[in-house]
Amino acid sequence: xxxxxxxxxxxxxxxxxxxxxxxxxxxxxxxxxxxxxxxxxxxxxxxxxxxxxxxxxxxxxxxxxxxxxxxxxxxxxxxxxxxxxxxxxxxxxxxxxxxxxxxxxxxxxxxxxxxxxxxxxxxxxxxxxxxxxxxxxxxxxxxxxxxxxxxxxxxxxxxxxxxxxxxxxxxxxxxxxxxxxxxxxxxxxxxxxxxxxxxxxxxxxxxxxxxxxxxxxxxxxxxxxxxxxxxxxxxxxxxxxxxxxxxxxxxxxxxxxxxxxxxxxxxxxxxxxxxxxxxxxxxxxxxxxx
Amino acid sequence: xxxxxxxxxxxxxxxxxxxxxxxxxxxxxxxxxxxxxxxxxxxxxxxxxxxxxxxxxxxxxxxxxxxxxxxxxxxxxxxxxxxxxxxxxxxxxxxxxxxxxxxxxxxxxxxxxxxxxxxxxxxxxxxxxxxxxxxxxxxxxxxxxxxxxxxxxxxxxxxxxxxxxxxxxxxxxxxxxxxxxxxxxxxxxxxxxxxxxxxxxxxxxxxxxxxxxxxxxxxxxxxxxxxxxxxxxxxxxxxxxxxxxxxxxxxxxxxxxxxxxxxxxxxxxxxxxxxxxxxxxxxxxxxxxxxxxxxxxxxxxxxxxxxxxxxxxxxxxxxxxxxxxx
Numbered sequence: 001x002x003x004x005x006x007x008x009x010x011x012x013x014x015x016x017x018x019x020x021x022x023x024x025x026x027x028x029x030x031x032x033x034x035x036x037x038x039x040x041x042x043x044x045x046x047x048x049x050x051x052x053x054x055x056x057x058x059x060x061x062x063x064x065x066x067x068x069x070x071x072x073x074x075x076x077x078x079x080x081x082x083x084x085x086x087x088x089x090x091x092x093x094x095x096x097x098x099x100x101x102x103x104x105x106x107x108x109x110x111x112x113x114x115x116x117x118x119x120x121x122x123x124x125x126x127x128x129x130x131x132x133x134x135x136x137x138x139x140x141x142x143x144x145x146x147x148x149x150x151x152x153x154x155x156x157x158x159x160x161x162x163x164x165x166x167x168x169x170x171x172x173x174x175x176x177x178x179x180x181x182x183x184x185x186x187x188x189x190x191x192x193x194x195x196x197x198x199x200x201x202x203x204x205x206x207x208x209x210x211x212x213x214x215x216x217x218x219x220x221x222x223x224x225x226x227x228x229x230x231x232x233x234x235x236x237x238x239x240x241x242x243x244x245x246x247x248x249x250x251x252x253x254x255x256x257x258x259x260x261x262x263x264x265x266x267x268x269x270x271x272x273x274x275x276x277x278x279x280x281x282x283x284x285x286x287x288x289x290x
Numbered sequence: 291x292x293x294x295x296x297x298x299x300x301x302x303x304x305x306x307x308x309x310x311x312x313x314x315x316x317x318x319x320x321x322x323x324x325x326x327x328x329x330x331x332x333x334x335x336x337x338x339x340x341x342x343x344x345x346x347x348x349x350x351x352x353x354x355x356x357x358x359x360x361x362x363x364x365x366x367x368x369x370x371x372x373x374x375x376x377x378x379x380x381x382x383x384x385x386x387x388x389x390x391x392x393x394x395x396x397x398x399x400x401x402x403x404x405x406x407x408x409x410x411x412x413x414x415x416x417x418x419x420x421x422x423x424x425x426x427x428x429x430x431x432x433x434x435x436x437x438x439x440x441x442x443x444x445x446x447x448x449x450x451x452x453x454x455x456x457x458x459x460x461x462x463x464x465x466x467x468x469x470x471x472x473x474x475x476x477x478x479x480x481x482x483x484x485x486x487x488x489x490x491x492x493x494x495x496x497x498x499x500x501x502x503x504x505x506x507x508x509x510x511x512x513x514x515x516x517x518x519x520x521x522x523x524x525x526x527x528x529x530x531x532x533x534x535x536x537x538x539x540x541x542x543x544x545x546x547x548x549x550x551x552x553x554x555x556x557x558x559x560x561x562x563x564x565x566x567x568x569x570x571x572x573x574x575x576x577x578x579x580x581x582x583x584x585x586x587x588x589x590x591x592x593x594x595x596x597x598x599x600x601x602x603x604x605x606x607x608x609x610x611x612x613x614x615x616x
Contacts (some may be wrong), residue, residue: 010356037380087588089590092593100347108536108582108585233402259387278394278402278406282402
């Protein structure tokens with residue numbers, strides 16, 4: 001019993017860390033540009049498929065190569081998508097709803113392209129590190145440890161980027177006051193695109209990490225989109241610290257509900273907790289209106 | 291657009307639709323598509339009302355449609371209520387659930403509302419498939435396979451004779467369109483316009499955002515549930531497959547083509563979308579890709595939809611007004 005509970009806690013921590021990485025990406029883009037990205041889940045699957053493609057090329061079998069190749073690809077892709085699809089809509093006064101629609105169209109396009117290109121069958125990725133560590137009855141695989149370290153590392157890199165680099169500081173400036181940032185000469189359009197690109201990388205890396213434990217399927221991203229969305233709303237949209245706490249709380253909740261009641265109840269439990277929180281604190285745990 | 295132009299456009303649209311059975315009445319396939327078009331045109335108009343006019347980012351329209359169809363099927367089967375009444379009861383069930391969802395929702399803003407309403411959509415499938423759903427008779431993942439066909443005063447509408455079915459749905463669609471038009475052009479619609487343009491100012495003048503938004507939530511989910519019930523009795527079998535992303539996006543394309551917040555547009559949009567969808571069906575799995583690409587291109591190229599185009603070609607009396615405003 002105790003071993004089982006510890007297992008559940010560990011799986012909650014590991015899922016929570018990857019969710020944190022993805023939810024922080026979603027909250028970052030919402031906080032900076034107020035755009036909501038419905039295709040977020042499709043970028044998750046894209047990460048998984050990219051990893052699968054790179055690993056199935058015969059001469060490469062290291063995850064290091066996957067990250068070196070996939071991260072710049074996702075970065076460029078995210079940047080181009082923002083420039084081509086979202087940026088032209090910003091001039092309109094009903095752009096928020098238009099952005100939701102265009103990204104929903106993009107999600108449909110990408111998901112079904114995966115289905116045609118890669119087939120409907122699920123793809124599995126090899127584990128990043130074989131073997132496991134055991135103390136008595138209780139076993140933790142190295143894979144889980146690496147996933148945890150990599151996703152926490154990703155969040156720390158983002159933190160360093162936002163706090164200590166010039167581009168990161170301009171991202172924060174635009175988030176706080178878009179008009180003011182433009183007056184002092186920060187290229188607002190570039191910052192929007194850069195933020196979109198960074199969030200694409202974060203969810204793509206989340207896809208590469210989680211795809212080893214679960215599988216890559218064409219429509220698997222919807223689940224991730226909804227979960228990241230719930231986490232961001234629970235933590236407060238636009239608040240990075242809030243999403244971080246929310247990801248671990250909800251990752252833990254998911255693990256326990258899934259273990260005790262079955263996976264069918266996970267989404268229902270997540271939404272019940274979210275609704276209760278929003279009824280008391282409509283702005284989420286740490287969010288601010290506006 | 292003013293009331294006269296709106297009514298004129300509606301008359302033209304429904305006039306054309308109304309005489310179509312004269313030409314295609316004998317072709318079952320086309321009649322079936324026309325009925326489906328009418329059904330979706332009402333759902334799309336409801337979505338347009340709530341999203342385009344009231345400015346609430348509700349993504350739960352398909353969920354209310356499914357709730358209505360399940361409710362009507364279960365009520366008519368379990369309590370042997372004639373379908374014509376069970377459809378209304380289904381509307382009331384959907385409307386009540388709409389109020390239930392709306393109450394917490396309307397305290398929230400923008401993307402949060404989208405999340406909560408989309409959440410209703412997402413959790414509906416596990417609920418309908420799970421133990422709770424099976425207990426109230428949803429048939430689990432198999433769905434409900436035998437639903438009584440529609441009948442009025444002893445006359446049973448059968449799926450072999452689609453023309454009467456078509457006209458029944460035609461009348462229903464006209465009634466729904468008129469209700470929506472009345473809402474848009476009444477005090478109600480003006481309140482939404484005021485709230486959208488200057489929320490603080492309107493609230494100070496005594497326009498209650500919460501009351502009006504809750505009312506529109508209830509009304510649209512009632513109408514959507516009602517049409518959902520009709521759909522269930524028309525098609526004869528329902529399952530949770532309706533909750534997939536395919537239908538959801540198709541419904542959205544109708545709005546994009548018709549123009550968001552441009553009322554009769556959604557009706558035109560639904561006819562165009564369903565026709566394109568049917569034409570693309572030989573392409574198999576490439577069809578959703580094309581639909582997705584279509585959404586992207588249409589949002590970029592034609593942001594105001596068909597009605598935007600019509601307004602550009604026939605500017606009418608509103609041109610002067612528009613110029614002074616801009």
